[in-house]
Amino acid sequence: MILTFLAIAMITIFIVVLAKKKLSIFGALTLIPLIFGIIATFVNKVPLTDMFEWIKTGLFYSVNAETGKVSMGVISPAIVILFVGTVLRRHAECRSVRSVVRILHQKSQR
Numbered sequence: 001m002i003l004t005f006l007a008i009a010m011i012t013i014f015i016v017v018l019a020k021k022k023l024s025i026f027g028a029l030t031l032i033p034l035i036f037g038i039i040a041t042f043v044n045k046v047p048l049t050d051m052f053e054w055i056k057t058g059l060f061y062s063v064n065a066e067t068g069k070v071s072m073g074v075i076s077p078a079i080v081i082l083f084v085g086t087v088l089r090r091h092a093e094c095r096s097v098r099s100v101v102r103i104l105h106q107k108s109q110r
Contacts, residue, residue: 010036
């Protein structure tokens with residue numbers, strides 16, 4: 001129950017921080033989960049080193065020992081999102097990037 005509350009609070013604070021532009025997306029994606037991970041370790045009364053195992057498990061691909069199936073970690077989608085955001089920010093003055101952004105914006109308005 002407490003972890004559910006922490007997860008909802010983390011998402012809420014993440015949205016508020018981004019909406020008020022207090023942190024960049026990369027900073028918010030890094031710092032806010034780290035802070036809530038530290039809080040979760042204290043709430044569950046587990047060693048702080050367990051948090052790093054959670055991070056490793058969540059970031060990288062993992063293989064189920066019984067079935068041999070590979071499950072994707074979150075690092076791949078997160079890197080793609082951060083990369084695309086960085087490229088778009090860096091090349092915002094480029095006409096071709098502006099036209100792609102305008103087309104995507106128009107399609108999202110439909």
